[in-house]
Amino acid sequence: MSNGTLYDNVWDKHxxxxxPTGQTQLFIGLHLIHEVTSPQAFxxxxxxxxxxxxxxxxxxxxxxxVPTADQSRPYGDSAAEEMMSELEQNVRDSGIVFDDxxxxxxxxxxxxxxxxxxxxxxxxxxxxxxxxxxxGAFGALAFGIGTSQIRDVLATGTVAMEKQKVRKIEVTGELxxxxxxxxxxxxxxxxxxxxxxxxxxxxxxxxxxxSLGMEGRMSICNMSIEGGARAGYVNPDETxxxxxxxxxxxxxxxxxxxxxxxxxxSIRSDEDAEYDDVVTIDGSAIxxxxxxxxxxxxxxxxxxxxxxxxSLSPEKQETAQRxxxxxxxxxxxxxxxxxxxxxxxxxxxxxxxxxxxxAAEIIKGREVDPSVRAMVVPGSQRVKAAAEAEGLDEIFRxxxxxWRGAGCSMCLGMNEDQLEGDEACAxxxxxxxxxxxxxxxxxxxxxxxxxxxxxxxxxxxxxxxELEEVVSA
Amino acid sequence: MSDGPADIxxxxxxxxxxxxxxxxxxxxxxxxxxxxxxxxxxxGEFAFFDQRFDDEDNQKEHPFNEPQxxxxxxxxxxxxxxxGSSREHAPQALMRWGIDAVVGESFAEIFAxxxxxxxxxxxxxxxxxxxxxxxxxxxxxxAEIDVDVAAETVTYGxxxxxxxxxxxxxxxxxxxxxxxxxxxxxxxxxxxxxxxxLPYIQDHEVPAVKDD
Numbered sequence: 001m002s003n004g005t006l007y008d009n010v011w012d013k014h015x016x017x018x019x020p021t022g023q024t025q026l027f028i029g030l031h032l033i034h035e036v037t038s039p040q041a042f043x044x045x046x047x048x049x050x051x052x053x054x055x056x057x058x059x060x061x062x063x064x065x066v067p068t069a070d071q072s073r074p075y076g077d078s079a080a081e082e083m084m085s086e087l088e089q090n091v092r093d094s095g096i097v098f099d100d101x102x103x104x105x106x107x108x109x110x111x112x113x114x115x116x117x118x119x120x121x122x123x124x125x126x127x128x129x130x131x132x133x134x135x136g137a138f139g140a141l142a143f144g145i146g147t148s149q150i151r152d153v154l155a156t157g158t159v160a161m162e163k164q165k166v167r168k169i170e171v172t173g174e175l176x177x178x179x180x181x182x183x184x185x186x187x188x189x190x191x192x193x194x195x196x197x198x199x200x201x202x203x204x205x206x207x208x209x210x211s212l213g214m215e216g217r218m219s220i221c222n223m224s225i226e227g228g229a230r231a232g233y234v235n236p237d238e239t240x241x242x243x244x245x246x247x248x249x250x251x252x253x254x255x256x257x258x259x260x261x262x263x264x265x266s267i268r269s270d271e272d273a274e275y276d277d278v279v280t281i282d283g284s285a286i287x288x289x290x291x292x293x294x295x296x297x298x299x300x301x302x303x304x305x306x307x308x309x310x311s312l313s314p315e316k317q318e319t320a321q322r323x324x325x326x327x328x329x330x331x332x333x334x335x336x337x338x339x340x341x342x343x344x345x346x347x348x349x350x351x352x353x354x355x356x357x358x359a360a361e362i363i364k365g366r367e368v369d370p371s372v373r374a375m376v377v378p379g380s381q382r383v384k385a386a387a388e389a390e391g392l393d394e395i396f397r398x399x400x401x402x403w404r405g406a407g408c409s410m411c412l413g414m415n416e417d418q419l420e421g422d423e424a425c426a427x428x429x430x431x432x433x434x435x436x437x438x439x440x441x442x443x444x445x446x447x448x449x450x451x452x453x454x455x456x457x458x459x460x461x462x463x464x465x466e467l468e469e470v471v472s473a
Numbered sequence: 474m475s476d477g478p479a480d481i482x483x484x485x486x487x488x489x490x491x492x493x494x495x496x497x498x499x500x501x502x503x504x505x506x507x508x509x510x511x512x513x514x515x516x517g518e519f520a521f522f523d524q525r526f527d528d529e530d531n532q533k534e535h536p537f538n539e540p541q542x543x544x545x546x547x548x549x550x551x552x553x554x555x556x557g558s559s560r561e562h563a564p565q566a567l568m569r570w571g572i573d574a575v576v577g578e579s580f581a582e583i584f585a586x587x588x589x590x591x592x593x594x595x596x597x598x599x600x601x602x603x604x605x606x607x608x609x610x611x612x613x614x615x616a617e618i619d620v621d622v623a624a625e626t627v628t629y630g631x632x633x634x635x636x637x638x639x640x641x642x643x644x645x646x647x648x649x650x651x652x653x654x655x656x657x658x659x660x661x662x663x664x665x666x667x668x669x670x671l672p673y674i675q676d677h678e679v680p681a682v683k684d685d
Contacts, residue, residue, distance in 0.1 A: 016667045017660055021645040025657050027667045029674065037560065039511035048654070053661070054668070056678040065509060079509035086511045120673060130559035130583060144583055146561035147513075148590030156657040157664055162641050194496055195553040198582055228556065230582050263672040295496050295556075315552055315600070319495045412505045412558075433500045433557060440504070440523040 002166035004270035006235055007201050010141040013267070014124045016158055023160040029123040030140075031058045031153050032109050033096070035065055035087040036414070037128030041150035042090040052094040054157040059118055060091045061099040063108045064414045068377050068404035071101055080415065107380020107406040110134035110348040114218065115382055117247025121236035121264040126153055131348045131430065133224040136233035137217035138240055139264065141201075143231040164199055164230070165276035170206035173284030178465040180358070181216030182350060182428070182448035184208065186289040186299040188220075188281065189227040194297040197229025200276070203269065204234050208283030214243045215352040222349045223430050226296035235268045290335045290461055291432050291446040293323030298432075299446070302463045305332050326434055327443050335461045338445065340426045342419060343368070343456035344437075345401075345449055346377030347411040347429035355428065355449040356387050360395045362453035362464060368400035369459030375402040375417070377409040401456070413438025426455035481649035482592050484621040485574035489610035489629075490536050490545035492521070497550065498557035499584065503566045505558075516562055517569030537570065541614035549606050550577035555584025564588045574620045576627055576636065578603045589642050592651050594622045596636040602627075606634075623647045 002008055016025040031054070038060075045052070052058060065080040075081040091098040099105035099112055106112070110131050113119040121139035126132060128150045135142035149159050169192075171184055189196075202224050209217065217234045224232030234240075241261060244250055250257040287301040298320065300306060308331040309320035324331065329338070345351070345359055356378065368374045376396050378384035384406055387393060393403045410417040411429035418438025419425055425437055425444050432444035445461060454464040507519040525535045532538045548567065554577045555563060564587045567575075574594045585595040598606070609616070609629055619628040620636075622643055627636050638646075645651040657664075668679045 013671065014667065016663050019653070019656060020648065020650050021641045021653075023641045023645075023653075025660060025664075027664060027671070029671060036508055040513055040561075043512060050654070050658075053664075053680055054678065057668075057674070064505075077509070083509060083511060123673060128559060128561075130557065132559075144559035146559055146564075146583060146587035146590060148561060148587065152654050152657060155654050156661070157668065158657050158660075160653040160657065162639075194556055195579060195581070198553070198579065225557075225559075225583075228553070228581065260673055295498075297496075315495055322494070412500075414505045414509065431498075431500070431557060433498045435504050435523050436500050438506070 002274055002276055004273035005166045005203060005275065006139055006233055006267055006269045007141060007166050007203070009267040010122055010124065011163060019160055021160065023162050025158045026124060026161050027158050028126050028153050029057060030118060030125045032113055032125065032127035032132070033058060033060045033150070034109050034127070034129065035062045035083040037147050038090065038150055039083065039086045040147045041154055044151040045154055050155045052096065052154050055095045057157065058096045059113070060087065060096050061106055061109050061112050062087060062101070064408045064412070066101065066405070066407040067415050068407050068409050068417055071405055101381070104381050107383065108348045108351065108408055110222065111352060111379035111383065114138065114214065115247065115380060117244055117249030120244065120260065121240060122267040126159060130225040131222050133230065133232050134218050134222040134348055136221040136224065136231055137214060139233055139236035139267065141231060141233065144225065164201050166203055167197070167200045168203045168205055168275040168278045170278060170280045171204065171208040171283040172206045172280060173208055173282055174211070175208055175283055175286065178288055178450060179286050180448040180450060181212055181219040183286050183289045184283065185220045185223040186291070186296065186446065187286050189223065189297050190299045191281065192227055192279065194226060194295050195228040197224065197227040200229050202227070202229045202232035203275070204232060206283065209234060210237065213354060214239060215354045218352070219349050223296065226430055236264045288448060288451050288464060290451065292327060292329050292335050293320060294326055294432055294434050295319065295323065296430065296432060296446060298323055300335065302336055303334060305334055307331060335445065336463060338461040339424060340372060340445065340455050340460060341423040342425040343372055343374040343452050344410045344425055344427040344429065345375070345452050346379070346409050348379065349430045350428035350449045351377060351379030351383065353383050353386050356383070356392050359449040359453040360392045362450055362467065363399045363401070363457065364395050366399055366457045368456050371459045372456055374400060374456045375404055375410070377404045377417070378406050380406045410437055412436060426452045426461065428452045480592060482594060482646040483623045484619060485547060485594060486617060486619045487546035487573065488544060488615060489547045489549050489606065489618050490542040491549045491607035491610045492536055493551060493607060495552040496556055497554050499555055499560050499563040500557055502555065502563040503560065508560060508562050513562065513565040513569070516566040520566040520570045546571050546573040547618050547620060548572045548575045549603065549610055550575060551603055552578040554580050556581040559583045561587045564591055564593060568593060576603070576606060576620060589645060589651050592646065594620060594638060594642065594646055596620060596622070596627065596638050598627065598634060598636045602634045
């Protein structure tokens, strides 16, 4: 049993009572909603004649189905239009703030919460979206829920939960050049497995984590769920507070900032906190990671050979064989040189300003390989505007990237942005499941934004550290 | 669904259907393009769609297509079933196809929670027992299987094997308290007090007391 961790501290402060099932009724401090998983929950509420209990602690945006090219209404896709209209009606009826595309605040739900300062340390945060774990980067207890639980949260402001175990994952040392937060989390999932975190919350700690900015921490917490952990978090520190200070929530309210900072400090894991277990990973040994298969756990360092299925533990062998067949890769080879057709820079994992900056740095002065369809989908309208203010859009456009509007886009292909046929995609997103990017024969290779940029210009999976210097004319 | 006490689910009986493989994610169970809907009605026909049909909508080999399994209601799976997206559309699609219980080696957490919210038990067995049950179901598609949630056993043919049902899940199903909305709504005052005790919640964000 853990004791004195941030998870325990936040849990205790939000526990209302024990339910007859033995579960805890947990107060939810922030409920984020979007168009895909909320309409059915609002429908259930209407059926029972219930109202939204905490509309002012509920915040909506639209991300999964929004087109990223032509966003004029009604949307070309009538199903998307229906979902959008339904959400508009629901938020209007319930008095919920809605960051729709006309506000300039719209974006992927896990990008807009942090950028507006809605996401804060010591909160309980839920959303009908498994990547809600992202918000744990701020020291919040944040996790994805299903639609029936959305109904519960809408109707009561609470959710029924069992307490989980806490695993501390300490990433020591310093990352080498060309290695990013994405490579850390892909390494963690590879080592602990896609089901290693079931029943656990992950606390990410150690010098390699603490030296990351908030965006990097978000990339890591984001993919906790790919490792089976419903939630992951980083203890709040000066990096966290610096970010929050400049958000809408606090920039004109330093007093409130100071008051809450006392609370944020109080929920940090105690020095002598007890964990259910501790895993240590040497951050300095991590190299850029790419996936070779169809689960996020099937990753390797760029210089490493794809494993023989027989060399893996028995329960992983069949999945590996299936994956290698789908991806058309052979054990013993590296992923370097694997041809790609599409480069996707986007998603709640890696579509924030530093992600775009780092990729632009690689792209600058280069051209997208003629065989590659490349696109950038910023995580939010604000990210897009900030990137444009720096001229990043020009760098991408000049190189041959499509510069799009904000949304989930090709991470899951619920809008028009989809793979076609058996296209291979170098993707900064989070899931390489078969069919994930909109085509059941599509092939996804997960990697960092830097590696996506490198693959876009060479047309194949490439070690970004080995790209030749651009010789300026 | 009513606001009253939920149904008691002590056991599920019926015939089985095996879906083999580890790490079967919710994108497989219901591809995202079928989620462009505002209700869950009609999702049943899209369960495992891309595994069941090719580009021309011709049937592929998949248990969900096979005639002998069309009346099955107990799904037998392997490791880490239901991983990935939190979409409740996945268990909704399975339930609307006809599934009432899932037996497997292990389940992703959000998926198991979503199943519980629908009154669908997710019971775990050893790898050996999962594979044996899958083989039995293949051989005997019409044979009855009993999933006893209360006693934590699965009985098929002349065999009874021990299974594990998560404590809270077992209690919720057996006592019929898996529909948590009414249960938690009854504690509205305590919830309000809890909200007020949190430094980040402002007074105007806490709803006023209403006479229910």
